[in-house]
Amino acid sequence: MSKKFPELDANQRKFIEEQHIFFVGTAASEGQVNISPKGMDSLRVLGPNRIVWMNLTGSGNETAGHLLEANRMTLMWCSFTTRPLILRTYGTAHTFHVGDEGWDELASLFPVHRSARQIYDLKVDLVQTSCGYAVPFMDYHSDRDTMQKWVDGKSDDDIRAYWVEKNQQTIDGKPTRPAD
Template sequence: MGVFYETIPETLIDWIRAQNVFWVATAPLSGSGHVNVSPKGGKYFGVLDERTFWYLDLSGSGNETISHLIEPGNGRITIQMNEFKRAAPKIVRLWGHGLVLPRESKDFNHFVESQDLHDMLRELPGHRSVIIVDIHQVGSSCGFSVPYMDHAGFRTTLNDVYAKKDKKFREGNKDESMERYWSYKNSWSIDKLPGLPNVVAYGKRNKIEPITKMVGPRAPQTHPYTKLDSNIMIFMMIVWSFLAGVLITLHFETLLGLITDFVPPAMIDLLTQAIPQTKA
């Protein structure tokens, strides 16, 4: 039977910290966008308090989570964990809003210092950001259908790949920089939402063409913030401004009567001094 809480119960905090894998779910605001679910393995996460969960975001070919979290008006995120041992079955979900702390940013460095993560980061040269989850709801449900599974160990492949990449970069191969990798792989989500601003800017500055992430007729054809789209938006603003000016000119007295009760007299005087010039 499901139980809900406004914060993480003290009885669940140690259980959460003991997990070896969890899932992160996010989605764009658009109804035509794609929901993303990412598995996270390794002891690169923690619980700061009853309302705050965090994890170290490692580099990869995708950046859906980051794009969704930084999308204006979005930030929604769900963390899910499961009990796989032969203990009481359990599924725990943490609902909240996520904050992205980009690598080497002031907030990132402050967090690393406060949590003493320096040794961890030295072992993980491919780290990309820290994700902070501000939790507003916690759910615990039965998990009766979740299978038993034993933990055989953590894969080291991803960390090994970035360790080799970091070594080549330090030896002088600038093409192996993480910035170049991020610009190629992480500039856009599969729905063409932008990645971190510094990543997009680096790619543009160095003329790095981002990887194509979706194929077929349903794949987005253009970035949402292309020059063409900007020109269209500017044109629409000009048209609307012109129409608003015409409306005010033709119906000034009527509009003035409607707002007299809500606008201070000084403002009314300013309007009557400015608008008649156009009205005439």
């Protein structure tokens, strides 16, 4: 049975901080719904109704495009270990890009990463938990180093050129504003 809460409590915050992966869901008013897995050291819970996460370069940029049209966002975590639990946070998100007022303050919460495209600041208005009884057990081995190796092989100009080539539009052809 699912339960709803107006904010994250201490146990829920601890659960989030223990997870190695989270999923982000967004959608524009029309077109495809996007759900993306996220990892690395890219998420911080700043309060009972506030979560920020740093979005790193990827093959797509759906979240950015969707939030330009509809700033709704859902984050989800699920336990793959002993305690069966699925936790979702629903709310509205504000996007920060390099150079925006507030970027430096939020970026200082994370390890420096040259391929950071955006930071999303989620105002949580609903928390929902559910059982997770059907989620399989899986063991965490380690983070992948693939992203860091890719970044290490690129200059800052190469990364920005990749954004121009691959991250300007959603799969539905909507703009994303990956960088100015």
